[in-house]
Amino acid sequence: MEYVIEMLHITKEFPGIIANDDITLQLKKGEIHALLGENGAGKSTLMSVLFGLYQPEKGTIRKDGVEVKIKDPNDANGLGIGMVHQHFKLVHNFTVLQNIILGVETTKNGFLKMDEARKKVMELSNRYGLMVDPDAYISDITVGMQQRVEILKMLYRNNEILIFDEPTAVLTPQEIEELMKIMKELASEGKSILFITHKLNEIKEVADRCTVLRKGKYIDTIDVSETSKEAMSEMMVGRKVDLQIEKAEISVGAPVLEVKDLVVASKQGSKKAVNHVSFKVSKGEIVCVAGIDGNGQSELVYALTGLSSIEGGQILLNGEDITRVSVRHRNKAGMSHIPEDRHKDGLVLDYSLQDNLILKKYFTPGFQKNGFLRFREAEAYADKLIEKFDIRSGKGRETETRSMSGGNQQKAIVAREIDLNPEILIAVQPTRGLDVGAIEYIHKQLVTQRDEGKAVLLISLELDEVMNISDRILVMYEGEIVADLDPKEVSVQELGLYMAGSKRGEAR
Amino acid sequence: MKQLQSILEKDSFSRTISSIFSILIGLLFGFIILLVSNPTQAVDGFLIILKGGFSTHAKGIGQVLYFATPLILTGLSVGFAFKTGLFNIGAPGQFIMGAFTAVYIGVKWTFLPAPWHWIVALLGATIVGGLWALIPGILKAYLNVHEVIATIMMNYIGMYLANFLVKSYIYDSKKALSMNVADTAVLPKAGLDKIFYNTMGTTKDLSTVNCGIFIAIIIAIIIYIILNKTTFGYELKACGFSQDASKYAGINDKRNLVTSMVISGMLAGLGGGLLYLSGGNGRRIKVVDVLAIEGFNGIPVALLALSNPIGTIFSAIFISYITQGGHYLQTLNFVPEVIDIIIACIIYFSAFSLFFKDYIFRFIKNRVQSMEEKKQERLEDGGEE
Ligand SMILES: Nc1ncnc2c1ncn2[C@@H]1O[C@H](COP(=O)(O)OP(=O)(O)OP(=O)(O)O)[C@@H](O)[C@H]1O
Numbered sequence: 005m006e007y008v009i010e011m012l013h014i015t016k017e018f019p020g021i022i023a024n025d026d027i028t029l030q031l032k033k034g035e036i037h038a039l040l041g042e043n044g045a046g047k048s049t050l051m052s053v054l055f056g057l058y059q060p061e062k063g064t065i066r067k068d069g070v071e072v073k074i075k076d077p078n079d080a081n082g083l084g085i086g087m088v089h090q091h092f093k094l095v096h097n098f099t100v101l102q103n104i105i106l107g108v109e110t111t112k113n114g115f116l117k118m119d120e121a122r123k124k125v126m127e128l129s130n131r132y133g134l135m136v137d138p139d140a141y142i143s144d145i146t147v148g149m150q151q152r153v154e155i156l157k158m159l160y161r162n163n164e165i166l167i168f169d170e171p172t173a174v175l176t177p178q179e180i181e182e183l184m185k186i187m188k189e190l191a192s193e194g195k196s197i198l199f200i201t202h203k204l205n206e207i208k209e210v211a212d213r214c215t216v217l218r219k220g221k222y223i224d225t226i227d228v229s230e231t232s233k234e235a236m237s238e239m240m241v242g243r244k245v246d247l248q249i250e251k252a253e254i255s256v257g258a259p260v261l262e263v264k265d266l267v268v269a270s271k272q273g274s275k276k277a278v279n280h281v282s283f284k285v286s287k288g289e290i291v292c293v294a295g296i297d298g299n300g301q302s303e304l305v306y307a308l309t310g311l312s313s314i315e316g317g318q319i320l321l322n323g324e325d326i327t328r329v330s331v332r333h334r335n336k337a338g339m340s341h342i343p344e345d346r347h348k349d350g351l352v353l354d355y356s357l358q359d360n361l362i363l364k365k366y367f368t369p370g371f372q373k374n375g376f377l378r379f380r381e382a383e384a385y386a387d388k389l390i391e392k393f394d395i396r397s398g399k400g401r402e403t404e405t406r407s408m409s410g411g412n413q414q415k416a417i418v419a420r421e422i423d424l425n426p427e428i429l430i431a432v433q434p435t436r437g438l439d440v441g442a443i444e445y446i447h448k449q450l451v452t453q454r455d456e457g458k459a460v461l462l463i464s465l466e467l468d469e470v471m472n473i474s475d476r477i478l479v480m481y482e483g484e485i486v487a488d489l490d491p492k493e494v495s496v497q498e499l500g501l502y503m504a505g506s507k508r509g510e511a512r
Numbered sequence: 513m514k515q516l517q518s519i520l521e522k523d524s525f526s527r528t529i530s531s532i533f534s535i536l537i538g539l540l541f542g543f544i545i546l547l548v549s550n551p552t553q554a555v556d557g558f559l560i561i562l563k564g565g566f567s568t569h570a571k572g573i574g575q576v577l578y579f580a581t582p583l584i585l586t587g588l589s590v591g592f593a594f595k596t597g598l599f600n601i602g603a604p605g606q607f608i609m610g611a612f613t614a615v616y617i618g619v620k621w622t623f624l625p626a627p628w629h630w631i632v633a634l635l636g637a638t639i640v641g642g643l644w645a646l647i648p649g650i651l652k653a654y655l656n657v658h659e660v661i662a663t664i665m666m667n668y669i670g671m672y673l674a675n676f677l678v679k680s681y682i683y684d685s686k687k688a689l690s691m692n693v694a695d696t697a698v699l700p701k702a703g704l705d706k707i708f709y710n711t712m713g714t715t716k717d718l719s720t721v722n723c724g725i726f727i728a729i730i731i732a733i734i735i736y737i738i739l740n741k742t743t744f745g746y747e748l749k750a751c752g753f754s755q756d757a758s759k760y761a762g763i764n765d766k767r768n769l770v771t772s773m774v775i776s777g778m779l780a781g782l783g784g785g786l787l788y789l790s791g792g793n794g795r796r797i798k799v800v801d802v803l804a805i806e807g808f809n810g811i812p813v814a815l816l817a818l819s820n821p822i823g824t825i826f827s828a829i830f831i832s833y834i835t836q837g838g839h840y841l842q843t844l845n846f847v848p849e850v851i852d853i854i855i856a857c858i859i860y861f862s863a864f865s866l867f868f869k870d871y872i873f874r875f876i877k878n879r880v881q882s883m884e885e886k887k888q889e890r891l892e893d894g895g896e897e
């Protein structure tokens with residue numbers, strides 16, 4: 005048998021939308037098979053069908069040529085299918101080890117045999133270079149490590165077919181390198197991998213074949229080595245995509261955001277998460293904070309936006325001291341914020357799309373009168389944003405946000421924040437999880453903001469993005485700003501050195 | 513069939529259906545308990561429960577509404593808190609403190625003229641109920657004390673304090689109950705006395721029901737409007753669903769939490785006032801070391817209504833109805849304790865089976881679908897012949 009897994013003519017419907025429409029996907033043994041498609045094309049849905057989370061209306065699944073029924077994840081596990089979800093599913097107040105063995109605990113006389121499990125986990129972890137601390141609590145570890153836990157979970161269960169749903173969206177470039185290596189190694193051992201990503205570089209680097217979906221329909225399966233990136237993105241979006249951004253000459257105005265000597269305490273240890281940081285962002289410029297994840301960028305943003313308290317320093321917005329004012333006050337003064345964690349901060353997942361789109365506006369005169377919500381205005385506004393930012397979902401503005409695809413959730417947040425037309429937009433990884441078409445659009449929006457004389461503070465781990473759209477780069481290392489660079493004068497390699505802390509520049 | 517399916521897709525419909533299904537499961541379970549405890553009379557007993565308030569005609573129905581009144585309020589109290597992400601287990605304490613306040617004002621403040629007397633008494637009950645919830649609210653918001661622990665604590669403080677206060681100020685030692693409130697403090701009948709009575713010879717045997725039931729229904733509608741139509745409700749629900757996202761949106765989550773807890777307490781307190789300001793044949797406060805059952809029953813009422821304020825009206829009436837039915841079981845030699853167990857089983861099983869509502873609902877949907885498929889097949893078969 006040539007194929008380990010065959011999904012034949014799969015159709016899966018949700019209220020208002022056919023997420024998968026007659027899709028066929030065949031996975032060879034030992035191959036890395038990429039799945040490419042726009043946000044909401046149905047990739048996660050298709051994988052969830054294979055993992056037994058959804059039952060398809062039509063179609064069959066074959067394992068080694070034999071038809072199988074996968075009614076729930078236990079069935080999938082029994083067939084050797086494992087999945088790392090787009091949004092991880094770990095128990096936060098359990099340790100790494102407890103999470104890995106959860107559900108497949110081996111016991112003796114009713115007691116857990118933890119020692120054996122620990123030995124096996126450590127073996128696997130060493131063999132694949134998946135470094136984890138088995139006794140750390142999930143809530144205390146980075147997303148990168150959480151992902152390694154998810155991978156170990158699959159390996160611990162001896163899964164042979166591994167599904168990775170956008171594993172790289174949450175990783176730093178270094179972690180992505182590592183993950184690619186691990187995936188190749190797993191494939192060379194005969195494991196078969198299904199890999200969802202929006203980054204064509206990654207597909208080029210590791211995948212053998214690639215299946216392209218568009219709006220729930222199957223487009224084609226191609227040989228990666230024989231197809232160019234441009235061709236792939238055109239297949240997926242249905243038009244040519246241009247990621248090079250046209251930018252007008254920069255014309256910097258008065259400072260909008262001024263940060264003076266900001267200090268934020270660290271959650272663990274006595275070191276400061278943000279250590280005496282000062283910088284300015286002026287009208288008409290996009291300033292990017294670059295750095296390796298965990299060097300204080302998140303804490304910096306939380307402090308600027310008023311979500312966490314600070315130890316010292318001053319923050320000015322258009323000359324007004326906003327160091328101690330409420331979040332609402334900052335918003336009204338013209339600050340908007342695309343947060344790092346879309347599920348935790350950015351969305352009320354149980355609210356409808358419409359209610360999420362008015363999350364920062366519901367109290368303004370246009371949307372309420374005497375304390376009563378004006379639904380008609382809210383509906384019209386939601387429809388406008390959905391149309392403008394191409395937010396795709398099953399039931400339009402009434403869709404429960406939780407059911408939307410990851411990328412479309414992100415688009416909803418970006419739409420809301422940009423449409424506030426802020427004086428300063430603080431955007432943390434604004435294009436995380438978006439397809440190339442959407443990235444192009446969001447980048448254009450950011451540049452438009454800048455050209456209209458607004459200020460943008462961009463926090464990104466993505467070097468391409470940093471080099472492409474910023475006017476100025478601040479490099480953050482161990483809580484300090486170690487360099488203030490001009491993207492036109494610095495090479496990617498040099499930037500990397502600054503980020504790694506092996507080079508320091510003069511802060512301008 | 514297609515129509516049926518499209519109705520099934522509707523959210524509100526699926527909720528109603530799952531509530532009704534849960535009730536059926538609860539009833540089934542009650543029947544099993546009846547069978548176990550008294551096999552020979554199980555069927556008769558079950559019929560009596562089903563007949564509920566109807567067993568004693570118009571007056572019985574009146575009584576169902578009378579006892580549903582406080583349940584609507586405590587159900588709203590629990591449901592409102594729940595919608596905003598809080599577990600208010602403190603309804604019994606808030607309820608009894610409200611009850612005491614209402615009766616105290618009803619007995620002592622006789623200087624107030626007719627409508628004002630009962631209105632002030634109700635307002636007093638509402639305010640004190642709110643204050644009783646303010647403490648757990650503040651503890652939760654500013655010291656991160658879990659509201660379940662704090663409200664349970666406040667329940668016992670409330671119970672003992674109310675006992676002490678009743679004994680000290682408004683005790684009728686001959687009956688070992690709280691005193692009768694002044695006539696001016698009794699809630700008006702609002703015409704309900706013309707409907708809910710039985711005639712015994714020449715005298716009318718009146719039900720206790722009064723305008724309290726209207727007040728309860730109006731409050732339910734107001735709560736529905738607050739939750740669904742106002743910016744205030746929008747904020748409260750956002751806090752309930754996700755505190756982090758609310759904070760991010762600039763909503764003052766701490767203030768909202770306290771406000772929400774206080775409103776919840778006010779509802780329970782008002783419930784206490786409505787039950788006890790009911791004149792000569794109405795309830796009076798007993799001095800016993802038991803937490804107010806009306807308070808606890810707010811939990812299943814809210815669960816069964818899926819915290820929907822309008823649904824709460826119906827689920828409270830259902831639970832009151834079943835409870836009344838239970839009282840009449842005594843005619844069949846069931847021991848009162850067993851009756852309590854049976855009724856409690858029906859109530860709580862109904863509420864808890866809702867946790868499986870998704871399963872129940874999927875089951876119904878699959879049924880409809882397979883029925884449709886069969887019909888389709890039959891049609892196709894017919895076509896071939
Ligand atoms: N549980 C659900 N209920 C209703 N609709 C859903 C559900 N899950 C997915 N959908 C809808 O199905 C469509 C496909 O979603 P899916 O998550 O598969 O997209 P995706 O290709 O993974 O996109 P992304 O790149 O943004 O993650 C979307 O329009 C989404 O709104």
Ligand SMILES: [Mg+2]
Nearest residue numbers: 048090409410
């Ligand atoms: Mg997805």
